[in-house]
Amino acid sequence: MNATKVVSKRAFDVMIRALGEASELVAPVSRGYDRFSFAEVEDASALQCEGYIPTINPPKKYFLPAEEVLVEFSAPDGATLGSGSEFRADAVVDSPTRVLLGVRTCDIRAIAMSDRAYADTYEDDNYFAKRERATIVGLSCLEPCDDHAFCAAMGAENAEEGYDLLLTDWGDSWMVSVGTERGDEMLAACDGVGEPTAEDREQWASLQSDRRAAFAPVAEKISVEKERLPDLVDEGEGSSLWTEYGDLCLGCGRCNMVCPTCFCFDVEDEVSLDRTSGERKRRWDGCTLLEFALVAGDENFRSERKDRLRHKLYHKTRSTFDRYEEIFCTGCARCFRTCLVDIYHPDMYNALEERLGGDSS
Amino acid sequence: MSTAREMRESIYLPERAQIVEKKRMTDDETWYHLRFESGRALGHDPGQFVEVSLLGVGEAPISVTSPPSMTDGFELCIRHVGNVTDRLRDLEEGDWLGIRGPFGRGFDIEPARGKDVLFVAGGLGLVPLRSLIKTVLENREDFRRVILFYGTRSPDTLLYEEELAEWEADPDVEFHLTVDMTDDTWKHNVGVVTSLFPRVSLDPEETVAYVCGPDIMFRFVVQQTSRLGISDENTFLSLERRMKCGVGKCGHCQEGSVYVCREGPCFSYAEVKAF
Incomplete structure (x- = not known):
């Protein structure tokens, strides 16, 4: 465990408010119907959000917005775009300074995964301009958020890194794990930061054992070890x-x-009505959509839904495991909660294992 | 307050290039000689591609067809089949477009040194292969036999006809041409490109094959090369996928665990089999 301190919620809130003067503060906010989303807040009170299940959209929207301008371009006087005339093009990189409050460990893990993908071979300026200016204040889950999350099966119910600070509810205080120098500085700006007492340590140990017990059934949602998943999808x-x-x-x-952990996108040009200026934008795209693998000339490399679904699971297991030694799934179960036909990844893995004879050796 | 919008270099920013020369190749394909405004050489390997931008219309991945030895700009041969490439048909000499790249991994030429080289091109597949063919011919003494199979649908879809004539006349090139359909005036073979295999005797242990064409052609050509005994490691392919960002991020060109734009588009058949 990283260096742990105790700080009163009141003092922490004062520090966060001060940060909010120069940064955008975002945290999970209730949208009703048991749904939450990350949105701008004034202070750290949103950290008290009761019963917060993973937000509708994950915090990736702050590093990879659903829509983002990559290039601005224009044609000189009298000319129109797309005609072969001279043009001017400039890269556009938005880089707001943000503090993300109350990021669950599953999302902390996911951010670390996206970081690797977006740094691989070519560093993505648009992503990292935002990522590097983001401060991540995590929030530990004391128990599973609902019946669907399978985080513990993917080892994402804890995070050892990937945050600046990680908070655990401690009554009127937060028990704070420090992950980075930036986190250290934030704590240094708080009044009355204390070391955990002997009693705190005892309670902490008992809390951790309660957590382990609470998450144990969640780990059972997938019948095989997560390290087996790449081979399982391969063999199946x-x-x-x-x-x-x-x-x-x-x-x-x-x-x-x-x-x-889905980070694929599509790129499209949008032009003004007089075709003299425009923007090249990227937008989230999805490998389960029909047009995803379509090329000019109308050949589609994955025209069947079964191929696209398999590709999605393959990419999240085999591909990312081979490339990063990581399964790009945190078990947050957002996919299930949003699915109109209740497709649940653990069911697929379990069925696949069963059909392959259950021999996981 | 917290938002800063910066203007700076980015992997997504196209660089301006001008059309120096343009030539119609067939009804559907046009050849372009381009030069960067900055005058810099493209610095590519045979088999690599660039992203061609018409700002306001979009971007399309296009194989470089000139050899790396060409430093005064570079050449593309473009089939007009999509939004961007359709528009490119109307561009003239002196017009501007945007270029990103070169991207990806080209053909591995090393295994072919000191060996027989077999090129199998189908249709537009000649475009990326031409960069490699010319590079091999420029360094002819580094290779033994050079065998070239080229097949297209019909005589009017042949690309680079002048160069085909040169290669045919070159005593150092074993050149074989075929078309799927033709009339009585055609002097060469008729049939798919695999029908050329019986025309030459190959030394499989000492042959390295470079294959480029539509996916369906790959399947039949690698059947032939495998049957002849050319190893999977010595058979190289260039794959076409929807390479959109060119830098292994957007996901459209993924095939198994690889991003075709970044780890490819050129692979050995052994690598393709493992996808």
Whole structure:
């Protein structure tokens, strides 16, 4: 565990308010109907958000907005775009300074995954301009957020890194784990930061054991170890499961949009009505959508829903495991909560394992 | 208050390039000689591609067809099949477009040194292969036999006809041409590109094959190369996928675990099999 301190909620709030003068503060906010979303807030009180299940959209929207301008361009006087005339083009990189409050450990893990993908070979300026100016204040889950999350099966019910500060509710105080120098500085700006007492330590140990017990059943939601998933999806390539789930899947792409580790996008040019200026934008895209693998000339490399669904799971397991030694799934279950036909990844993995004979050796 | 909008370099910013020369190749394909405004050489490897931008219309991935030895600009041969490429048809010499790249991994030429080289091109597949063919011919002494199979739908869809004539006349190139359909005036083979294989005797242990064409052609060509005994490691392919960002982020070109734009588009057949 990282260096841990105790700080009163009141003092912490004062510090956060002060940060808010030069940064945008965002935190989960209730939208009713048991739904939450990250939105701008005034102070740290949103950290008290009761019963907060993973937000509709994950915090990736702050680093990879649903829509983002990459390039601004224009044609000189008298000329129009797309005609081969001279043009001016400038890269556009928005880089707001933000403090993300109350990020659950599943999302902390997801951010670390996106970081790796967006740094791989070519560093994505638009992503990192925002990422590097973001402060992450995490919030530990003391118990599973609902019946659907399978975070513990993916090892995402805890986070050892990827945050500046990680808070655990401690009555009138926060128990604070410090993850970075930036986190240290934030704590240094708080009044009355204390070391945990012997009693605190005892309570902390008992809290951790309660947490382990609470998350143990969640880890059982997938019948195999997560390290087995890449091989499972590989071995199950020809399984009838994909056809069955492909028939069920609507190919609507909702699961991609809300996934904290989905980072694919489409790029499109938008021009003014007189075609003299415009913007090149990227927008979230999803591999379960029909047009995703379509190329000019109308060939589609994954025209069937079953192929797209399999590709999604393959990418989240085999591909990312081979590349980053990580399964790009945090078990947050946003995909399930948003799915119109209740496709639940653990069900697919379990069925696949069963059909392959259950031999996980 | 908290938002800063910066103008700066970015992997997504196209660089301005001008059309120096343009030539119609077929009804559907046009050849362009481009030069960066900055005058810099493209600095590509055979088999790499660029993203061609018409700002306001979009971007399309296009293979570079000139060899790296060409430093006064570079050449593209573009088939007009989409929004961007359709518009490019109307552009003239002196017109401007945007270029990002070169991107991806080109053909691995090293395994072919000191060996026989077999090129198999189908249709537009000649475009990326031409960069490699010319590079091999410029360094002819580094290779043994150079065998070139080229197949298209019909005689009027042949690309680079002048160069085809040169290669045909070159005693150092074993050149074989075929079309799927033709009339009586055609002097070459008729049939798909695989029908050329019986025309040459190959030394499979000592042959390295470079194959480029539509996906369906790959399947039949690698059947032939495998049957002949050319190893999967010595058979190289260039894949076409929807390469949109060119830098392994947007996800459209993924095939199995690889991003075709970044790890490819050129792969050995052994690598493709493992996808």
